[in-house]
Amino acid sequence: MSWEANVRKVTPYVAGEQPKGQGVIKLNTNESPYPPAPGVARVLREYDAAMLRKYPDSETEPLRSELAAYYGVEREQVFVGVGSDDVLAMAFLTFFNHPSLPVLFPDITYSFYDVWAELFRIPYQVQALDEQFHIKEEDYRKPNGGVIIPNPNAPTGELAPVSMFERILRANPDVVVIVDEAYIDFGGESCLKLIDQYENLLVVRTFSKSRALAGIRIGYAFGSKKLIRYLQDAKYSFNSYTMNSITLTAGVEAVRDDSYFREITDKVIATRERSKKELAALGFSFTDSKSNFIFAAHEKYRAKELFDALRAHHIYVRHWDKPRIENYLRISIGTDAEMNTLFAFLKEYIGA
Ligand code: PMP
Numbered sequence: 001m002s003w004e005a006n007v008r009k010v011t012p013y014v015a016g017e018q019p020k021g022q023g024v025i026k027l028n029t030n031e032s033p034y035p036p037a038p039g040v041a042r043v044l045r046e047y048d049a050a051m052l053r054k055y056p057d058s059e060t061e062p063l064r065s066e067l068a069a070y071y072g073v074e075r076e077q078v079f080v081g082v083g084s085d086d087v088l089a090m091a092f093l094t095f096f097n098h099p100s101l102p103v104l105f106p107d108i109t110y111s112f113y114d115v116w117a118e119l120f121r122i123p124y125q126v127q128a129l130d131e132q133f134h135i136k137e138e139d140y141r142k143p144n145g146g147v148i149i150p151n152p153n154a155p156t157g158e159l160a161p162v163s164m165f166e167r168i169l170r171a172n173p174d175v176v177v178i179v180d181e182a183y184i185d186f187g188g189e190s191c192l193k194l195i196d197q198y199e200n201l202l203v204v205r206t207f208s209k210s211r212a213l214a215g216i217r218i219g220y221a222f223g224s225k226k227l228i229r230y231l232q233d234a235k236y237s238f239n240s241y242t243m244n245s246i247t248l249t250a251g252v253e254a255v256r257d258d259s260y261f262r263e264i265t266d267k268v269i270a271t272r273e274r275s276k277k278e279l280a281a282l283g284f285s286f287t288d289s290k291s292n293f294i295f296a297a298h299e300k301y302r303a304k305e306l307f308d309a310l311r312a313h314h315i316y317v318r319h320w321d322k323p324r325i326e327n328y329l330r331i332s333i334g335t336d337a338e339m340n341t342l343f344a345f346l347k348e349y350i351g352a
Contacts, residue, residue: 013115016318025341027332028316030154030183030293032212034264034335039253040213047246056245058236063243063251067220070255076225077195079232080251082242084182084206084219085112088148091202091221092116094234095176098123098145105148106135108156108325110180113148129156133287133295137164141171150180152188155318155330157289159188169198176227178202183291185210185265186272192222199224202231209292210265211254218243218251268292272333278343279331282350293332295325301350303327313345 016029035041060080068075081087096103096117102125105113109126117124127139133156140147147168152159169177179191181203191203202223208214221231235242254261272289279286279296286296298306307319307329318330333339 008119010115010119013112017316019314019316023314025315025334025338027293027334027338027342028318028330029214030209030291030332031214032209032264032268032292033333033338034212034267036212036216037254037257037260039257040216040250043249043253044246047249051245054245056241056243056248058240060243060248063218063220063248063255066252066255070258071192071222073192073195073222074225077222077228079221079223079228079235080243080248081219081221081235083208083214083217084180084204084221086217086242087204087219087221088112088178088180089116089119090231090235090238091176091178091204092122092148093120093238094231095178095202095227096120096122096146098175101143101145103146103148104140104142104144106153108133108153110150110154110182111320129153133158135160135164137168140168144172144175146175146177147172148178148180150182151191152183152186152289152291154183154291155293155320155325155328156287156295157183157291157293158287159290162189162191162194165191165201166194169194169201173200176200176202178204180204182206183209183293185261186292187269187290195222195224199226202227207251207254210268211261212264213251213254216247216250218247218254268333271336271339274336275331275333275339275343278339282343282346293330295328295330297328298350303329306346306349309349310342310345315342315345 064078064080065075068078081090102123103117104125104127107126107128130136165179177200181190184190194201202221204221207218275294283299284296286294303319310317
């Protein structure tokens, strides 16, 4: 018997590459191409390091109240974590606790869901999207131990209507339904309005994309007070002080500066819509993304070939060697200048 027999073995999530060096065009991890709100830089500059002597607020204040006020909910309906990955991991641990019934999520989706399910020994069953990469809502009407769906979905960028989630919620009163809204700020309609009506709905969001703060690690969630209480209880049983005080202070500034938030999300949306036209002219087809990326396949060129050619020219996009999506590239929306470099390269490579 080796000690290794007792090890919890996991196949970890593989994040997008973080290439070092200058001159790289990084369109592979859905980060914002713009800096965070100017107030964030100011509070970081002015932060009194002497404050770090003390533990941070275990209730994640002042960020929790700021988010509650901004979104018009009560603070007891808000949970804050270290990126939405932390919030989602905690939610899997807390809510997906059925001994045998599987948690349901799409076959093409955020590739961390099955990793958490494996890590926590949660049974799960993937539900195939249809040929157009739409969610088949009837798949979420069978007995299950919970449901998680991103909206817009990733990496497809497909937005499902709130009415679909309402029907899924009505069909699933006995389990927790999680809507992962990592990309909702780029033109989607949120399920947030449903939290007072459905006690079992958790809506998860992040500062990593639309608030341009992937590096600081802030995720948050909305739900009924009861649901959020359960999540807090699990968090306090794991690590009471997940959010550091610098992050809690800086995050507040990102929420307060609403006009900057709107400005950068509008810019990403405008560049995305222009990019759709450019990519279509180059022979790509794609879903009608409502996120900060486009999931595109070319009519003649294999995705892997394009991925390698782009990478050799220091343009990084994302490619998965997985069934059904191996011929797609996920291209994050960069600045207009970055996208122009991408289109110019593709034009030359493809000869369009
Ligand atoms: N959900 C989805 C659907 C994502 O694509 C991502 C980004 N990788 C996350 C959650 C996690 O983002 P973060 O931990 O940076 O908030």
